[in-house]
Amino acid sequence: xxxxxxxxxxxxEYTDGLPAFHVVQKERTELEKxxxxxxxxxxPINPSDLAFLKGQYGIKKKLPCIPGFEAxxxxxxxxxxxxxxxxxxKNVACSASPTGDGTWAxxxxxxxxxxxxxxxxxxxxxxxxxxxxxxxxxxxxEMAKNLGAKGVMQTAAAGALGQMIHRLARKExxxxxxxxxxxDQKEALTEQGFENVIVSGPxxxxxxxxxxxxxxxxxxxxxxxxxxxxxxxxxxxxxxHVIVYGGLAGTACEVHPGSxxxxxxxxxxxxxxxxLGSKGPLSIIRLSKRVQKLLGSELKSEVRQRYxxxxxxxxxxxxxxxxxxxxxxITP
Numbered sequence: 001x002x003x004x005x006x007x008x009x010x011x012x013e014y015t016d017g018l019p020a021f022h023v024v025q026k027e028r029t030e031l032e033k034x035x036x037x038x039x040x041x042x043x044p045i046n047p048s049d050l051a052f053l054k055g056q057y058g059i060k061k062k063l064p065c066i067p068g069f070e071a072x073x074x075x076x077x078x079x080x081x082x083x084x085x086x087x088x089x090k091n092v093a094c095s096a097s098p099t100g101d102g103t104w105a106x107x108x109x110x111x112x113x114x115x116x117x118x119x120x121x122x123x124x125x126x127x128x129x130x131x132x133x134x135x136x137x138x139x140x141x142e143m144a145k146n147l148g149a150k151g152v153m154q155t156a157a158a159g160a161l162g163q164m165i166h167r168l169a170r171k172e173x174x175x176x177x178x179x180x181x182x183x184d185q186k187e188a189l190t191e192q193g194f195e196n197v198i199v200s201g202p203x204x205x206x207x208x209x210x211x212x213x214x215x216x217x218x219x220x221x222x223x224x225x226x227x228x229x230x231x232x233x234x235x236x237x238x239x240x241h242v243i244v245y246g247g248l249a250g251t252a253c254e255v256h257p258g259s260x261x262x263x264x265x266x267x268x269x270x271x272x273x274x275x276l277g278s279k280g281p282l283s284i285i286r287l288s289k290r291v292q293k294l295l296g297s298e299l300k301s302e303v304r305q306r307y308x309x310x311x312x313x314x315x316x317x318x319x320x321x322x323x324x325x326x327x328x329x330i331t332p
Contacts, residue, residue, distance in 0.1 A: 153219075
């Protein structure tokens, strides 16, 4: 039986600090053709969610709204249409509509084209993390290879996405330098077999420049922004590229003019939504199949903690305090 209403997390104000969530009883509305109703199993918290809660993401929804960008679940109803009807009864990975409700709820109404059917071998927790991080990792590595890279470097290497990028880079035969903020993060990655981990601090630029030259690193993936964007550009060989895909520093990217003028470095911006929007349906299907094939290995995410809808505020606080060491899930 599908209930006539369901519990959901409601955001009523964009704020720089921890938002005050309200758990509300939301009335279920009728599905239109091409829409499905997904019973949510799990939804991870990602850096993009934190940016959204502050009103700093590329999408800013009218308030009040339900946050959450990706999830997994079971399609329990269809509004009609070939693909929507095909998905009924299937487990799916799904992303929230840019204009509709998010995933931090017991149910979500969403266009069917934003759902990807999951293989039976994939559990719903891993399936909930099958879109944002895996597709970002795959596409960044693809971009680096298209730019002719033999080696790459990345910031925020200790996070779930950073570890995916590392494993995928090694699988593709690329050298990789992993940049972290703390010694304990370096120790944790070294225990996993990561070979070139550098802690930002004293002698950071010298070590980075030496390693970049030795490993022929010509593409950097930057999730931080701020001062380090310019540092990455300045420490790579001439004609290199920095791909900025995050802004964890919360400040504007700083790049010395000399890096652009004399070194010929190029700074790119990357947003998964725009990248996927440039791909045709067949390319998206191929990417989805590849992601699911690698979810148990290179693209696997470890789960650190699970919270109910009622504890969403605590979940966000937990993830905000420690964004490495495993994912935090909201599991209705």
